Amino acid sequence: MKRNISLIYIALASLFFVGCAEDPRMPGNLIGAKEPVVTTEKVEGIKATEVTVFGKVDKENGTQVTERGFVWYKEETPEEKQTQAVTDGTNESFSFKITSLEDSTKYIVQAYAKNSINYGYGSTLSFTTIEGLASVITLEALDVKSTSIEIGGEITDKGEGEILERGVYYAKASLTEAGTEKDSLASTMDTDSYTCTITELEALTTYYVQAYVKNKFGTSVGKEIEVKTTDGLPVVGNLTIDHVTTTYAEFSAEVTNPGDTDVTLRGFCYGLSRNLEIGAAGTDTILCDAGVGLFTGRISNVEQQRPYYVKAFVSNADTLVYSSEVVSFTLLSEKPTVVTATPIVGDGTVTLGGSVAAPGIKEEGQPATIVEAGIVWSTNENPTIDDDVRIDLWGTSTSFTTYITDFLPGTTYHVRAFALNSEGYLSYGDNETFTTVEIFATLPTGYFSGEIQVPNSGAYLTLAERRVGYLVGGDKNSYGDQTNQFWKFDMNRDSEYYLTWQENTSHLPAKRSMMAIASNKDGIHVWGGFNTHRQPTSDHYFNVFIKNNWILAEDVSPTPMYGSFACYLIDMIMIGGVQRTASGDSIVADVWKQRVIQTPRWVQEADFPEAQYSGYAFAVGDYIYAGLGLTSIGMNPDFSNRLWSTRKAVNDSEVFNWEEQEPMPGDYAAKAGVAIGSSIYMIDSEGYIRIFDTIAKTWSTANSRVPETHRDIHCVFSDGKRMYIGFGSNRTTICYDPAWDR
Template structure:
């Protein structure tokens, strides 16, 4: 029985072994499902973007490992299909892997893993959190070098980005802020960590600056140490060349230069200067101004003299001073007679005048001292030895007025221009003046100074019609409204212009017709007709010119003119019924008693006496009948008024003052009741006043 049990056990064992052997031949072993084959140990040295994680492979279950390492993720249960860091070896035992490119302030899950031909086994899961990002770390600000007036070179070194990309780096600098920041002036010299160089520009010469490196990431800006430096002092600019002269003529040339450095101060003016007397011209000589700043420029030299050697230098000026380029020499071409002379078409042709002119495009290198047109009716090639105009100097266009021509005549005209080299001419143009006509532009002057027997007129003549005016004047008639030279005339000379004519032998109170005339070889032309009426014959007692005629001058009287009527006019009423003569105690020098001296007497009295109520002042200040030239009559003037007082009218039978002084305290008066003259009337007495004027 016992033997049977043993045999049965043997058979069962043999069957199990057979089953195991059969299974091993038909299905591989799954290493990945092995428990405790791999163990995740610990993490260490966790920073913003890196960490160290260790693991251990305990068994490979009889199959060699192909890989081991750490896989990790921000999610649980990371696998090798995600992010992983393989170890350098593939053996059993402990190992440590460095995890990189992590995100700051982030929780990561990690597991050790091992892989062989049967699969991948994972260790237990651990977690850790990376440190927060910081501003970058700058080890130093590079010492400043290559210092000029306006530039310098610096830089910095960034050793760590602070776990956030450096998006901007450079140096910031200031001449007022001893600890500059990026709110001051700064450079921008790329991104990332490492060493970099910065170029500082637009600095102020001879100035202390403070500088430090900076680096900016997503967290903020970090700065390096502060350094300082002083820019060099500004100097005059650098002018490297004076451009060789080209396009040389008698009076112009082209040059220029190149300003290669402003030397710390802005170039405010640049150009070329030149002289024909010194080999080292300056800006105190002739110069151009061709902009500002650096670079090449072109200059146009003008106003040069022909056949002359000039010395030229480029220049540039800044606040420090003026620098010059090397001097070059240029010789202008020799002068020639003017060129490009053209003659204008003839216009405004009359019997005696015409208009032409010309244009001069080049003076030949010597100033045009005279220009105009010359003409002749004899030669078809007139020169300046013939008739000519002189219409200024220089080049350009001009207008010429030809005068003194003969009517119905052919003339040849050409422009000319003269300089020191000679005279050149334009093309010849011919024209024929108009045929002569009777004079033109005749007007008759308004009639004036009309009396009973005379009057004044005249006329103006603007054109002689191309033939000399041999006679001009006025003609008049009382019987026809279109008088001619066959009626009464004056002859007031010849030629055009204005003239005055005196009409005489007229009849009083008669209508006359007058017009100016002008006669040349073609005939006689007339102006417009003007009519007037001579004055009627005048008599004492007649109302006339603001008053009443008191006396008419006769031959021998002062103021008498033969053939004309003149005399004295009295006001229509008295100017006062009781006025003093005035100036008692004062002797008035120069008064007279004779006819016609009343005006002079009145002026003398007013000059010595300022009282406005005295007899002379009342007459002198009078405005009556439209006239203001009234005065106190002399003793003889007053006598004429007394003799004609009834005809004149308006007088009283009382004494009237004259303007004739008897002594320093007395003056002459006449009693119009008795006709008695009194030379001893006191100047303080009150008497009547009657003013007169002359006509």
């Protein structure tokens, strides 16, 4: 019995100790009490400035919890902790809404509890507040005018808090580029979708626009779009011919855009020319009502067999605008309606033609058939098929063209197209005139005002690929006074100086005459010649085109001389000339070459077959042609009509092998020359034009002679087709066209 009582006491004591250790609410601290055990449970409701956090006291650990709450801080500044005790909730679970946070920021939070022993902390949780900014997209422009744009945006997310402002930014430069100065326009609307009307803009100008929205967190912008203002003008188009009869034609057009203001007037204008303009001679009008959309008109007071042109027009308060389309019609007729094409005068040919605008109609109203068509021409107005030259050209097409070479130069002709239909009706187009090219035409813009007066004393050359000619130096008079002027003759049709002389501001550094001249395509080189003391020199000057300044080269000509002639073909080639010695002037047959793209040095070749000066050298294809110079010195020097050729020398080891060609015909000295294509054109002292065909290796003589007024020749140039001869006793330049010399 005593043993059982002892066991009961032991059991009761055990229960007492266990119960005291787990009961936090018993007064006093138990032996072995610790800080509470806490769990940071979760984070919910994350917003831009607030979040709700949850914690739990898992164990009080032997003494009562007197405080519980949360500690939080920014991840980047852990030393700046904030603490909040919590009284709400059950003894175990508790929560708290943290406010006044910063948006788009990462925070660390942990729950805590305190008892008389110490603080207990739960594990840390992290969260990032969301962006508080609103979101907006830029909408497409609703209405674009010359000085205004209606455009806006749509708020897709308001963010947190109240929307303070919505509107658009705009500028002439991209808003995404740093430093762009921009304007803003706030909308008066308070809806998610809003518009603004930007005013006081410039017409036909591109603007860059972004929608924006503001709240307490800042400003958000949408994607940038480009909008170009209009010209403010109305647009008319879709011009069509709807119906044509023997007495009238009906049309329609459409105003597709009224522009910035209401359309006040619209209609059609018509006439016999495509160049239609209200109020101009030959233009009639049909007025229609105001408004937009489709409008129609009828034209009835016109003639048959004549093609008429029509275009639409529209007007608003700003201006009058025409349609880009121009349509044509011809009233139905029994006779064909024929159009004569504008003649085109070419190189020795004239392009003529015409077209059948309508074949005529049969009695039953069906189209007739064209059985004959072509052109007739004469030197008299309104040629006919009975009396004048006729060419039949009718085929499968309603238009026809031919190229004719039978016309005389410098003559005015009249031409008409004609057509005959299956009903026997013959019609003609309008009378067109053209004048063929003169063989020798004085250029109204070709007057030369330079100092040079003595023929063949200046150095000249043609650069056909540039379509320019150059003239350098020369004698001002027979006393030996010289010039250093540098002139250019422009043969480029695209130039504002076409067929005019222009003095270059870069003059030759020294006054010279009787120089040799050549070009290696990069610039012009001149050698030797007389100086102001009438002494031969060995100077070498060159002018590079891109710099346009003359430079005295370090190298010099092999020997002081004048009257040498030169050309360029891989090397600069200089031939002949006159050297001065103690015993007097002597004509030489020296041939020198210089490769200017390498270290400049002169290499002497074998002598030219004949000693000459003031001769001619031309590079044609792979060959050099030279000769036709003077062979004695004096007032009436002897001359040579002999011409030689040699193939180009590719390297220094190759030598020139001069082959004599057929001599130039006639008994007169060559006065000037130029290469045109594969032929060499020479003019002699009596004005005969001798032509050497380098392929056939034969000479021929042109039908016409240079006029006496221009036989004192200073220079000859070519644009690759024609020859320009300057400048005779009257200081003018004439154009010789070989294609019309027949």
